[in-house]
Amino acid sequence: MTKEQNPSIRQVKIYSIVTLILIIVGSGVSYWTAGRIDFYTHAVMHTTEVLQRTDQLYSSILERETNIRGYALTGNRDFLTFYNQSNIDAELLLTQLQALTLDNTTQQNNIEELRGLINSRVVIFEATIAYMEENGNLDGFLNPYKVNDALSGYKSIKEIVLRINEVENTLFRESNQVLINNINALPFIVGLISIFSITIGLVTFFSIYQYNKAQLAANKEITLFQEKLRDQIKLLDGSNKELEQFAYVASHDLQEPLRKITAFSDLLNEQYKDKLQGDGDLYLSRITAAAVRMRRLITDLLEYSRAGRIDNEKVKSVKLSKVISEMLEDFEIAIKDQSANITLGKLPKVHGSDTEYRQVFQNLISNSLKFAKSDVNPEITITGEKASPIIVSRYPTLDSNKIYHLIKVSDNGIGFEKEHVDRIFSIFQRLHGKKEYEGTGIGLSITRKIIEKNGGVIFAESHPGNGSTFNILLPSIED
Structure with a gap:
C-alpha cells in the first residue's frame, strides 16, 4: 500500500x-x-x-x-x-x-x-x-x-x-x-x-x-497478497517435487546406458584386448575410466539432491561421538593404509539424523585423508565446545538468542589458499586436477547442505602446507 x-x-x-x-x-x-x-x-x-x-x-x-x-x-x-x-x-x-x-x-x-x-x-x-x-x-x-x-x-x-x-x-x-x-x-x-x-x-x-481506517484497506490487500503467496508456494512445492523426481529418474535412466557401456567395454577388454592395434587399448581404458567417473558423478548428484531432505519424523537427538565412532569402524582399512591417527574429543548431542551426520563427517574425514601430505602420517582431530556469541554474531542466518556448539575437524594436510574458503563448498568446484586427486567436487557441497538444513553453518580455515580446519556451528538441543 x-x-x-x-x-x-x-x-x-x-x-x-x-x-x-x-x-x-x-x-x-x-x-x-x-x-x-x-x-x-x-x-x-x-x-x-x-x-x-x-x-x-x-x-x-x-x-x-x-x-x-x-x-x-x-x-x-x-x-x-x-x-x-x-x-x-x-x-x-x-x-x-x-x-x-x-x-x-x-x-x-x-x-x-x-x-x-x-x-x-x-x-x-x-x-x-x-x-x-x-x-x-x-x-x-x-x-x-x-x-x-x-x-x-x-x-x-x-x-x-x-x-x-x-x-x-x-x-x-x-x-x-x-x-x-x-x-x-x-x-x-x-x-x-x-x-x-x-x-x-x-x-x-x-x-x-x-489507523483503523487505513487498516481496513490494508487488510484487503494483505488478504489478496496472502492468497497469491499461497498459490506461489504451491507452485514452488510442485516445482521442487518435479525437480527431485527429475533428478531421481534422470540418475536412474543415465545409470542404464552407463552399465551397458561398462559391460561392453569389459567384454571388449576380455575378448579383444589382444586384437586391438595402435592406440585401441588406450582408447578402451579411457572409455572405461570415463564411464566410472560418470557413474560416480551421477551417484554424487543423486546424493546431493537427497541431502538435507530427511523427514521431520526422523529428526531426533543425535550423539555425534557415537555416529563418528561407528563411521570410523568402516574406515578402518583406509585409516590403517595411510597410518592415520584420528582423535575424538568431547562431542555434543545435536538435532538431526544419524544418516545425515554420518555422511557429513565421512565426507570431512575422507577429504582429510585424500589431501594428506605424502611424507607425513595424517593427524585428524575432532573436538566440540560451546560457541562464543562473537562467532555466532558473524552469521546472519543464525539466531543470536540461541546457544550453539562449535565442532572442529582439523588435519595436518596440504591445506589451501585463503581465497578458496568459499569455493570449496560449491558444487563441482575442485582445487586440484582429476589426475592428482580423485573425486567429483560434490562432497563438501553435500556437507554444507546438510548442516544448513539443520540450522547451522560450516566454514573452513586453512593455509597452504599447514593443514585445514572445518568449523561447524549447530544449535544446542537444550534450547
Missing part, C-alpha cells in the same frame, strides 16, 4: 511519534523528580542517623567520665561495670560513624581524631583504676597538671564532637532545603503530567481512528 493510496498512514506515524514523545517527557520528568525526592530523603535520614550516633557517642563519653569519677570518690566497683560497658558502646558507635561517613573525608578525619583522644583518655582512666585498686584512694596520684590535662582532653573531645555535628547539620540543612523544593514542585509536576495524559489520550484516540 502506497502513501498515495492511503495518506492517513503518514498521519498515524506522526501522531504515534508525538504520543511517544509526550509519554517519554512525562515519564522522564516524573521519574527524575521522584528520584530526587528519594535521594534527598535518604540524605536527610542519613544525616539524622549520623547526628543520633554522635549524640549517643558523646553521652557514652560523659557516662564514662561520670563512672570513673564515681569510682574514684566511692570505691564502688559497680561504677567500673558501667565504665567498661561505656567503653564497648563508644567503640561500637565510632565504628558505626566511620561506616556512615565513608564518602566524607572530612568526617573520617574528624572521627579518627576523636578516636585518638578517646583512647588517650582511656589510657589515663586505666591508670587511675590501677592506682585506685592498688592504694584504695588517689592520694599522691592527682596533681594540678593531670587535672588540667584531663580538662583539656575533655574540651578537645567536645570540640571535635561539635565539629562533626556542624558538618552534618550543614549537610542536613542543604539536603532538607532541596527536598522541600522538590516536594513543593510536586503539585506542578502532577498537573503537568495530567495535561500530558489528557493530550496523550486525545492524540492516541485520533491516531487509532485514523
